[in-house]
Amino acid sequence: xxxxxxxxxxxxxxAFMFGQKTSLKEYANKEGVTxxxxxxxxxxxxxxxxxxxxxxxxxAEFVDKLSTINLFASPKGEVANNLIxxxxxxxNTSGYEKLxxxxxxxxxxxxxxxxxxxxxxxxxxxxxxxxxxESAVMQFVGKxxxxxxxxxxxxxGK
Numbered sequence: 001x002x003x004x005x006x007x008x009x010x011x012x013x014x015a016f017m018f019g020q021k022t023s024l025k026e027y028a029n030k031e032g033v034t035x036x037x038x039x040x041x042x043x044x045x046x047x048x049x050x051x052x053x054x055x056x057x058x059x060a061e062f063v064d065k066l067s068t069i070n071l072f073a074s075p076k077g078e079v080a081n082n083l084i085x086x087x088x089x090x091x092n093t094s095g096y097e098k099l100x101x102x103x104x105x106x107x108x109x110x111x112x113x114x115x116x117x118x119x120x121x122x123x124x125x126x127x128x129x130x131x132x133x134e135s136a137v138m139q140f141v142g143k144x145x146x147x148x149x150x151x152x153x154x155x156x157g158k
Contacts, residue, residue: 066142073136080135
């Protein structure tokens with residue numbers, strides 16, 4: 001009986017985790033949300049000297065370290081507020097580490113999260129709460145070092 005109870009709790013936790021993981025993908029089909037996924041093949045077409053900037057980060061500088069970029073953006077309003085709330089909740093419950101929070105001169109709130117092991121960082125998540133502008137969640141998937149992340153953060157919000 002005790003074993004059954006433990007297995008049930010574990011299965012419920014797994015269901016909760018998988019339910020959370022799909023919640024951000026649901027925003028791809030919501031009205032008022034722009035969702036973009038850029039694959040490794042598409043990323044390889046960008047020249048390194050291109051100026052592809054979002055949130056102050058020139059993504060082209062790190063294109064060779066990326067395998068995918070996912071972007072969810074929405075203008076201010078209820079949908080944008082829910083996007084930011086759900087993304088933040090997901091980060092806090094899924095093993096991501098919060099690297100930094102900051103408020104920019106443009107009254108934006110920016111939070112950086114990472115998913116890492118001892119060797120490298122596999123995901124960098126940027127949650128941008130736009131205040132009077134659009135809000136966005138950007139997911140950079142690849143293999144980064146801490147130095148790469150430091151360069152990104154130093155240029156963000158400028």
